[in-house]
Amino acid sequence: xxxxxxxxxxxxGAPYAFLLPATTLFLLFFALPIGxxxxxxxxxxxxxxxxxxxxxxxxxxxGLENYTDxxxxxxxxxxxxRVLGYGCIVVPVMxxxxxxxxxxxxxxxxxxxxxxxxxxxxxxxxxxxxxxxLWGFLYLPxxxxxxxxxxxxxxxxxxxxxxxxLYLALSNIAVWGGTGFNMIVIYxxxxxxxxxxYAAARLDGATxxxxxxxxxxxxxxxxxxxxxxxxxxxxxQVFNEPTxxxxxxxxxxxxxxxxxxxxxxxxxxxDIYAAAAQATIIALATLLLSFGFLRAANRRNKQEAAR
Amino acid sequence: MPITQRRRxxxxxxxxxxxxxxxxTALTACGSEDDSEAESGPVSLTYWTWTPGMDKVVDLWNKGxxxxxxxxVTVKKQASGDTLVTKILTAHKAGKAPDLVQAEYQxxxxxxSNDAVADIAGEVGDAKGKFAxxxxxxxxLGTDAVYAVPQDIGPMMFYYREDLFKKYGLKVPATWxxxxxxxxxxxxxxxxxxLTTFSANDSGLFAGLAQQAGAKWWxxxxxxxxxxxxxxxxxxxxxxxxxxxxxxxxxxxxMYTPAWNKALNTGKQIAWVSAVWAPGTLTTAxxxxxxxxxxAPLPQWSDSDDVTGSWGGSSTAVTTDSTHKAAAxxxxxxxxxDGDALNAxxxxxxxxPASTSAQLSGAFTTPPDYFSNQPDFYKQAAEIAETTAPSAxxxxxxxxxxxFKDAFGKAAKDKSDFAAALKSMxxxxxxxxxKQGFEVAE
Numbered sequence: 001x002x003x004x005x006x007x008x009x010x011x012x013g014a015p016y017a018f019l020l021p022a023t024t025l026f027l028l029f030f031a032l033p034i035g036x037x038x039x040x041x042x043x044x045x046x047x048x049x050x051x052x053x054x055x056x057x058x059x060x061x062x063g064l065e066n067y068t069d070x071x072x073x074x075x076x077x078x079x080x081x082r083v084l085g086y087g088c089i090v091v092p093v094m095x096x097x098x099x100x101x102x103x104x105x106x107x108x109x110x111x112x113x114x115x116x117x118x119x120x121x122x123x124x125x126x127x128x129x130x131x132x133x134l135w136g137f138l139y140l141p142x143x144x145x146x147x148x149x150x151x152x153x154x155x156x157x158x159x160x161x162x163x164x165x166l167y168l169a170l171s172n173i174a175v176w177g178g179t180g181f182n183m184i185v186i187y188x189x190x191x192x193x194x195x196x197x198y199a200a201a202r203l204d205g206a207t208x209x210x211x212x213x214x215x216x217x218x219x220x221x222x223x224x225x226x227x228x229x230x231x232x233x234x235x236x237q238v239f240n241e242p243t244x245x246x247x248x249x250x251x252x253x254x255x256x257x258x259x260x261x262x263x264x265x266x267x268x269x270x271d272i273y274a275a276a277a278q279a280t281i282i283a284l285a286t287l288l289l290s291f292g293f294l295r296a297a298n299r300r301n302k303q304e305a306a307r
Numbered sequence: 308m309p310i311t312q313r314r315r316x317x318x319x320x321x322x323x324x325x326x327x328x329x330x331x332t333a334l335t336a337c338g339s340e341d342d343s344e345a346e347s348g349p350v351s352l353t354y355w356t357w358t359p360g361m362d363k364v365v366d367l368w369n370k371g372x373x374x375x376x377x378x379x380v381t382v383k384k385q386a387s388g389d390t391l392v393t394k395i396l397t398a399h400k401a402g403k404a405p406d407l408v409q410a411e412y413q414x415x416x417x418x419x420s421n422d423a424v425a426d427i428a429g430e431v432g433d434a435k436g437k438f439a440x441x442x443x444x445x446x447x448l449g450t451d452a453v454y455a456v457p458q459d460i461g462p463m464m465f466y467y468r469e470d471l472f473k474k475y476g477l478k479v480p481a482t483w484x485x486x487x488x489x490x491x492x493x494x495x496x497x498x499x500x501x502l503t504t505f506s507a508n509d510s511g512l513f514a515g516l517a518q519q520a521g522a523k524w525w526x527x528x529x530x531x532x533x534x535x536x537x538x539x540x541x542x543x544x545x546x547x548x549x550x551x552x553x554x555x556x557x558x559x560x561x562m563y564t565p566a567w568n569k570a571l572n573t574g575k576q577i578a579w580v581s582a583v584w585a586p587g588t589l590t591t592a593x594x595x596x597x598x599x600x601x602x603a604p605l606p607q608w609s610d611s612d613d614v615t616g617s618w619g620g621s622s623t624a625v626t627t628d629s630t631h632k633a634a635a636x637x638x639x640x641x642x643x644x645d646g647d648a649l650n651a652x653x654x655x656x657x658x659x660p661a662s663t664s665a666q667l668s669g670a671f672t673t674p675p676d677y678f679s680n681q682p683d684f685y686k687q688a689a690e691i692a693e694t695t696a697p698s699a700x701x702x703x704x705x706x707x708x709x710x711f712k713d714a715f716g717k718a719a720k721d722k723s724d725f726a727a728a729l730k731s732m733x734x735x736x737x738x739x740x741x742k743q744g745f746e747v748a749e
Contacts, residue, residue, distance in 0.1 A: 047744040049530045051420040051702050052448065142566035142575075162720070247508055248564045250720035253713040267393045268709040269739065270417070 041066050041276035066277030079258045087235035089171040095227055098182035103212050106190040121180035132244035135173045161249040173241045182227040189223040225297045229290055236286045258282050349377040350634045353405035357387035360655025367651055372641055378634045399423040406629035411621045412445040413704040419454055420702040424624040426452035430636030437644050437662045441697045446622055456639045457661035461582035461619030462692040463515050468577040469601040479603045486606045490556040503578045504558035505548045507715035510708035515616030517541040518696050520608055525701025531748040537733040542726055549725025559719040568592040582618040583659045583688050586675035598680045604691050614696045703739050710735040
């Protein structure tokens, strides 16, 4: 009786014992810091008098004040709009190019495929800050070889670090760096498509273009969804490129993207409470947007499967 | 000779001290005013600083006076300026700030208001006489307390290409009106060339220029802060530069960019309003023009004036978290007043000392390498440093500085109203003070 109950207990407890390390790590290094950030976001500092000397500064409960401030902050909202505009350029261009390159590499006639694949992938291996610095130099009229050539040819030299072209300049850095990674993801799933499918299609008289459009693209749709999902998150979190370009031009403010605003408030202005609230809002927005997209994509997939 | 006599006296008393120490009697006999570390035995201190070569200067201490007092200092190299302030405040929150920190003058009120740096008036009060009043006042915040020992200062000056000024027939401007005329005259003679640029990426430059004009950005009245960022003096400075940018007499691109380096190096920009540390920057930014630059006092707002602002400069502070405040203060005083220490600081760290006696001795008897054509560089610099206007920093300089970058960056880009940018800087600073709960006088 006792041995039987102990046995039952041991079996019941085993999954929990296996879960324990992961749960502990999750709580310590994930839930706890996030919880602390949320806790901070509901507080603020209260100074009395001139604020000099000890004990003049107290941490007090702020309620939703930081959140209402953040949502009413025109700079945060215009930062979000700027990032939206940037994302509208980056995501379609980057994924379009990635798909195109993947399809080209997957076609049978391509030469030097391994080399080309590596060459397109290589920029992804370059750290974002380095890439932004590199492009920054190329965008500055006084030191850029491009401008030198344009000048010699007598062509107009656009100011890439201002107004609309600035979005193109920033997007270019992201596209240059991100296309390779997305291409590899799509290419890998293209490679997983069984050859019989193509053989059947060819027997039916399909041209390579038709194969690409009617067979390959629909079959790699899950990878496309995945890369789109990653790209949205990366776009919402854009920070490296504008931060690196900021010292080079007056056009990029210290609060250009929402994350830059968080950084500025936390480390420039020293207001970690407001920064925590903004970070929470950005995290929630990212979650909503990306999972919203995933659900929509899944629903469509299911509908198609049902058809 | 009275000087030699005095020196001999010091030597003798030092000899007495050493013999007393050797006689294994109490170290306190050597006249150390703080008795706390004498009773606590060996002390080791940590020092956060960004000055290059500081470890070598600290070695002098560890092998010399520090060894005698059993105070060992360890240097931990840090990022400069505001980044370090954030790090200090974070460490202080955890109660783990190092014993000693380097802090720019404008950051001291922020550190004091966070209760991160300690009042060391008792330990370093005697050092007051070694510094100009305006410099010392920045470490007391106008109170009886002393929160740091001044280390280096950045009196502002006017740097120009001597050869190109001659070539274009320009005179070194003595007033800001002449400065504007010079900029216009140059534009007429060489349309592709700019006298200088208005850069919005370093707030310290504008703060220094406003300080020269007599601005007092933060003052206190009773228990209230008063913010005067948009006072008449600052507005005058803002409108002056805004006007030059608007009419195209000077450039509006930021400095410290590859393009700026190239402009200085190729003579596309032929002057720079900067501070005493400019030779170091020019050496890396414009290496090909070495020996072609000259330094002059900053242009004045009226003929009768003789004032300058300061841009940069830092101090050594003792933190409230330190358990050996007296020992730390002793080191801070030695580092910034001892002749050998300051010489080593100048040689290894390239700093311009706040201590007035050091400004003309040792490393500062010869001009910087880049300015070998101006033998009296440091003599002039010391004279200019004496004319530094008092500064008035408050507890949220960081907020004013970040707003400056965005507001003036935009105004410079659009060539729009600089006074409006100044107003938004004022408004943001006041709003932040109020948000934190400071009392603000309107």
